[in-house]
Amino acid sequence: MKKLYKVLSISLALSLASPTITFAAEDAAAEEQANEEAEAVEEEVVTDNRIIPNGISIAGTDVSGKTVTEAQDVVDAYFAAYDNVNFTLSANGQTISAKGSDLCIGAKNNYVTVQAATYGSYGNIAERFKANQDLAAGRTKDFSLSLGANYDGIVRYLNTASSQVNDEASDDYLTRENDQFVFHEGTAGVVVQIEESASLLVDYIENQWDGSDATVELATEVKEPRGSKEELAEIKDLIGAFSTDYSSSSSARKNNVANGVSFINGTILYPGDELSVLNTITPFTAENGYMLAGSYENGTTVETYGGGICQVSTTLYGAVREAELGVVTRSAHSMIVTYVKPSMDAAISESGSKDFQIKNNKNYPIYIEGHCDGSNVYFNIYGKEEDDPGHTVDYETEITGVNVQNTTWVADPNVPLGKMTTTVSGHTGYTARLWKVVYENGTEVSRDVYNNSKYNPSNRTVTVGIASEDANLSYAMLQAVATQDAATIANAIATYAPGVANSTPFTITPKYQVTNQTTTNNSTTNQAPATETAPATEAPAGTTEGTQDAPAI
Incomplete structure (x- = not known):
């Protein structure tokens, strides 16, 4: 333009x-x-x-x-001259007081x-x-000049102001009490129809209004509550369950996990409904019940509100897999986490706009139950079992690549000769995929790639002491460290400081090794697209995992 x-x-x-x-x-x-x-x-x-x-x-x-x-x-x-004219907008037996300026009165031409x-x-x-x-x-x-009103401006105004008169419907819902479902009846509501009301106001101002204070009736619609006692009574079968351990977490991290779970607990999704975990549990603020907990940002430990919250979305992800619900959006963490196997995690990040979104792809409503007991996080998904009794699913992690982190060796003149100390632990990088394996009456009938994940490596830092009364030994050790070669440094320590006790390894043994995933003759294999979204970050239970991206949560 x-x-x-x-x-x-x-x-x-x-x-x-x-x-x-x-x-x-x-x-x-x-x-x-x-x-x-x-x-x-x-x-x-x-x-x-x-x-x-x-x-x-x-x-x-x-x-x-x-x-x-x-x-x-x-x-x-x-x-x-029309900016301060008073308009009374009535709806649902209530009124909104608006000025001409609110309704964007101006030249039609x-x-x-x-x-x-x-x-x-x-x-x-x-x-x-x-x-x-x-x-x-x-x-x-x-x-x-022709008197007019800007339709888009009125829409923007009503989107905010209509909350003054809207009476939102309350859906029928369930609570879980003493391991039993209790039905609660909802109520109907009346809400302003924004676009229809905006058109009505534009027409009134341009064709009927005489320029004086005026009252205009907005268009409204009655919203009936969704659900019924009969429909919700179909929710009775446990169709998916998963738990993770957070017993070693700090009290602040445990608070954040429990707080996030509480926002999701009791959610009912009707067929076709979607749930955004990020939208449901944010903002990550003290006012919303979150505490500061350790996380990493660019290799540095930081305190962020909501630290540990990704364990909530990851645990829910496990229950969603077991229930075979639809997954709309899922991202892997930047770095490997400890509370689930690779490719079984689901990261969220408010600052990084990473979300975990699910969809009820069933023919009946589902109910999500979540709780914590101080040691474990649990999610149970209830609905109506639609599969045959012989239908079962299993999920298998395949490690497709290992990227061992590099080590930076740093000479420390304040530490005894040859003494090694890990100051930054670092992380091994991995690529992985998750396989969904379906069995019917114990026979494998399909094997599909459920997701692909990439976890970045982060370098570790190890200091090597060079302090010695013998300047020649200090210099020799300094020269060895300067090579940044693990074998050279190991030989120097063995030669110049043979009695030093070290627990820091010279070489890193990855927790996971590359695996070879095979398929049986009666299986079908479908590849899921690789995860291309930039992964969010989070510290695993009880520790602070590193990240090169956004703050860990």
């Missing part, structure tokens, strides 16, 4: 300087072009210095010699200033000729 504005500015300016003869097909487009240019001026907030000819007025106010921008000030002043500046350069040949002759002869031209 910006480029279009510049082109039109030149074109219309030339047209104003000297009338031209154009084809009839161009005539119909001239006013439309002027309108588009006016919109460009409004959107880009560009100063338009084209001068309006003598003898031109807008709504009776002489704008001769003014620029288009200056003339716009005249138009704005004309409609400013908002291109009038451009028309004034380009008078004589649009219309058919006869009209353009007459307009230019009139101007040359000193005859005046007055452009009228």
